[in-house]
Amino acid sequence: MDGTREDRFNLSSKPFNLTVIDKEHVGITYSDNNVSTDRIAILNTITKKEEKYGKCIITPEGIACNNDDVYVLSMDNRLDVMRKEGNIVRTISLPNIKRVSTLIIEDGKLFIGEPMFHARGSVTPSINCLDLDGKLIWEFNDDEGEISNPFSMALDGVGNVYVCDVYAHIVVVISPDGKHYRKLLSEADGMQSPIRVMWDKRSDFLLVCNENGEIIFYDIE
Numbered sequence: 001m002d003g004t005r006e007d008r009f010n011l012s013s014k015p016f017n018l019t020v021i022d023k024e025h026v027g028i029t030y031s032d033n034n035v036s037t038d039r040i041a042i043l044n045t046i047t048k049k050e051e052k053y054g055k056c057i058i059t060p061e062g063i064a065c066n067n068d069d070v071y072v073l074s075m076d077n078r079l080d081v082m083r084k085e086g087n088i089v090r091t092i093s094l095p096n097i098k099r100v101s102t103l104i105i106e107d108g109k110l111f112i113g114e115p116m117f118h119a120r121g122s123v124t125p126s127i128n129c130l131d132l133d134g135k136l137i138w139e140f141n142d143d144e145g146e147i148s149n150p151f152s153m154a155l156d157g158v159g160n161v162y163v164c165d166v167y168a169h170i171v172v173v174i175s176p177d178g179k180h181y182r183k184l185l186s187e188a189d190g191m192q193s194p195i196r197v198m199w200d201k202r203s204d205f206l207l208v209c210n211e212n213g214e215i216i217f218y219d220i221e
Helices: none
Strands: 015-022 025-030 040-044 049-054 060-066 069-074 078-083 088-093 102-106 109-114 126-131 136-141 150-155 161-165 170-174 181-185 194-200 205-210 215-219
Touching: 015 060, 025 060, 025 069, 069 102, 102 150, 109 150, 126 161, 161 194, 170 194
Parallel strands: 060 102, 150 194
Antiparallel strands: 015 025, 025 040, 040 049, 060 069, 069 078, 078 088, 102 109, 109 126, 126 136, 150 161, 161 170, 170 181, 194 205, 205 215
């Protein structure tokens, strides 16, 4: 893994988020209002075509995959569970979450980030861990004011949650039970508007992508 481009796919619009469904399919969300209401697409990496679409009237903020189910999280806190053919099989209500910014699924759990600012005022930024039916397992609230917009998350092999904040230029790590956290990386460590974090399970490295396209590998001890 040295950053060499293996392929290139032309998309119908500017993508906002994506998730790997299987070896041949990638789920993509678009936030561009010019895409009408078809803001969810399934890209076939073999044919290089967007095959299936899902309806999403409200801008989708997050997309993640669990087995054959695709979870799409919208700005109105609507969590739709879809098949890769595009049909919605169920909808999960999230009444206790006021605003969403990111979604991942790991170890059979949903992790949803809630930013500080939204149209209805400000709240304490939080990371919510839920089961696949939307029942809250734990909630981490950043009472120290380190986080403003949790933009991306990743889990390591033991359940620690890594969160990057594109505005605060930091990465924090939260314990598997949501009770403890520490600031792991800052501007002094190369953080410049980090927009994505990923845990490489093969090498046990943390990957962070800055907004300028720079990808940095960290060996976390």
